[in-house]
Amino acid sequence: MDNRPFLRACQNLGLEYQHKKNLPRAIELFEENLLYNTNDNQGIRYLLLECYLELKDYTKFKTLLDRHKDDYSVEFLYGRVIYDLIKSEGKKTKMLLNQAIKCNKFIPEELAKEKHIKxxxxxxxxxPHFDAGTPIGSIQEAYNYWERNKIFLNQKRIRDFFKNLKN
Known part of the structure; x- marks a missing residue:
């Protein structure tokens, strides 16, 4: 509790660096944050996944996925699918995808699109005038996942994989 303001400041500074595309500095701050907050009740691991993916640092991306094997969030479930598709030549992609779809069935369709509409x-x-946030498993969550990772997820190989699921 005593270091909560510091952790929030560290997270916000990391987010600022991430937004400005200084990903190495953002990663440094996020990793430091996790040293102080090993329980990660801020969701720093999700921000790290985004940074590693955008930098195509597959080694650290995979290490983080493995460290949090029990994380059943969209980021980790679809992160495993994307990693397998890119690095393991799709050996387990379909099995991993079946697990991920249980978390959000709209993401494959969103990733297959060439034009994304919020x-x-x-x-x-x-x-009618109350924005209730982003429900888990929703279309809004699917769009937000794509929006956060679009630089990486717009690769033809990834889009083609998800397009071919429909066929």
Whole structure:
């Protein structure tokens, strides 16, 4: 509890570096944050995955995936699919994809698209003017996943893989 303000400041500075595409510095800050907050109740591991993916640092990307084998978030489940597709020539891609689809079935369709259109915000029935965030397993979550990782996920190989799933 005593270092929470420092951890938030460290995270925000890392996010600023990530936004400005100074990914090595962002990674340095995120990794330092994890040294102080080993429970990672801030979700720093998700930010690291994004940075490693964008830099195509597959070694660190895979190490982080392996370190969090029990993480069943969109980032880690689809991260395993993407890693297998890129580095393992698709040996386990279909099996990993079946697991990932259980978390969000809309992501394969989003990744197959050539043109991405942001979906309308999720609304609670009866509350037409209240943006209720991003529900797990939603179309909004699928779009947000693509948006955060679009530099990497726009590769023809990845898009073609997901396009071929429809066929």
């Amino acid at each position: 979906p309308a915000p999720y609304r609670i029935p009866g509350e």
